[in-house]
Amino acid sequence: MSRFTERLPAAAKAVAGPALGTRPFSFVAPQRFKASIELLPPEPCLLVPLLETRERLRDAVEENFDCQYSLHVEFTGLLSWGTGARIDWHYDSNRPYLKQRHYTAVLYLNSAGFTGGDLLFQLPGGNVQRMTPQAGRAVMYEAGACSVHAVDQVTSGERHTLAMWFTKDEEHDEDARLLGTLRSICGSEAYAAAASSQSPWRPTGCEPPESLFASTAALRRGDEGDAAAHHEGKDHAHDLRVTRLKALRLSAITSDSSEDAAIPVYLEDSMTSGGVPELHAEALHRPLYTAATLSQALLIAHFLKWRHPDILELGRAQPDRVAAIEDGSRILNHGASHFALDKWNTYMESLQRALDTLNPTWHSLGFLCTTHDN
Ligand SMILES: O=C(O)CCC(=O)C(=O)O
Ligand SMILES: [Fe+2]
Structure with missing residues (x-):
């Protein structure tokens, strides 16, 4: 050896x-x-x-x-x-x-x-x-x-x-946070449900415990120098994860009333009418995806930027660019909300197989x- x-x-x-x-x-x-x-x-x-x-x-x-x-x-x-x-x-x-x-x-x-x-x-x-x-x-x-x-x-x-x-x-x-996470998930009903689910990130039904995704410290360490990730506060309006989503021209709608509510993430321009081709307007009013937490919303956004940049570009399409994004448009018209999460889940499954x-x-x-x- x-x-x-x-x-x-x-x-x-x-x-x-x-x-x-x-x-x-x-x-x-x-x-x-x-x-x-x-x-x-x-x-x-x-x-x-x-x-x-x-x-x-x-x-x-x-x-x-x-x-x-x-x-x-x-x-x-x-x-x-x-x-x-x-x-x-x-x-x-x-x-x-x-x-x-x-x-x-x-x-x-x-x-x-x-x-x-x-x-x-x-x-x-x-x-x-x-x-x-x-x-x-x-x-x-x-x-x-x-x-x-x-x-x-x-x-x-x-x-x-x-x-x-x-x-x-x-x-x-990192252990301190992970141990807390493991303690909180092991034996919990939510974990059992998430673990047996094909799609643990599903926005409805049993969510994996918030604690698994909530660490802004993980973002701080995971993101080469982006000052935004140094934020530790709780105020969503000033949460720099929101700012960083905005930099990708995504809007996360967070709920003031419930900490547990799922977070829909929209293509920013799709919430205004500017520049959005008529054909796609209705589809674009649906969230691009729904996340359990802001950290997860940002992680998926980075994943999409990396693997499916056309989808992030869709809302910003100029009419003469529509042809170039035709695939993405079609996907949005046939259920945009599922596309991003499906891609994310598929990717995570492939990582798991590699492991x-x-x-x-x-x-x-x-x-x-x-x-x-x-
Ligand atoms: O993946 C490797 O071989 C090295 C990666 C590396 O240098 C880094 O992430 O800082
Ligand atoms: Fe290195």
Whole structure:
């Protein structure tokens, strides 16, 4: 069994300083979609292996960096990298609000189904170490400036990863919130109903408990530097998740009377008549989708922007653009409200299948290896 014994960051340290001073420091990953563990559907078959895996990765990081029992999980995310996605040279704690990140682990969930997407590390002397993702393998490195790395463009298909960040700072512990979530969902009727439902995100009937989706902290950590996500308040009119939906030209209608009410999300322009082709006006007055919480509304909005941008464009269509969006228009006319959620559920099911295929691998520690074994 090969274990992760090499500490890449130490090797990379010698060039990290000068390189950072001279290189442009930009992220370019428009096709990247990130789902925080707290925002995933509360399916036991999805969450249980995820939780097991994150514990295993935490142990491995502690062991390999000699800091047993001192790390907290700061963020767990399922990431999908579509064709065209890449990240330029960077290190993972490179923003003031990411300073608490001390270590990173990335578990690769697939190796077939995409091309490109190699992980590159800067080494001393200007050398670059390249690692091609392999399903079931993990890399781990320090999150600081000594670990400058990049991800090559995904040239086709979709690359799936489980990305985790670890912190020594208890205040940024993701576990506290997750434990609360698990306590509140385990054994609850709502959870049983949601877990047995084909579509746990269904806006009517039994909702997964609010606590599973309510964390604005998850958004803060999941969204590269968007100041909007720093909001922690409860006032919806000033909730920056609402502002961020607006930036996508979506309007979430929140209810003052009930905390539990489902939140319909509309294409903003569809609520006014400006620019909306007559033909579609009626359909556009229906919500694009309905979410259980604002966090979920935003997550689905990002998903739609990533995978179905035409749908978000529909309400803004100029008459001469109608042809280009004909498919989307047809969908809206035949039940827009279901389209977005159907796409979202289908996507989540495909992620779950990708994870299920890894289950046997996850039950063996053998998946942890050094990048030098490749
Ligand atoms: O997916 C990878 O190989 C690395 C991802 C990465 O560098 C990041 O998310 O900061
Ligand atoms: Fe990174």
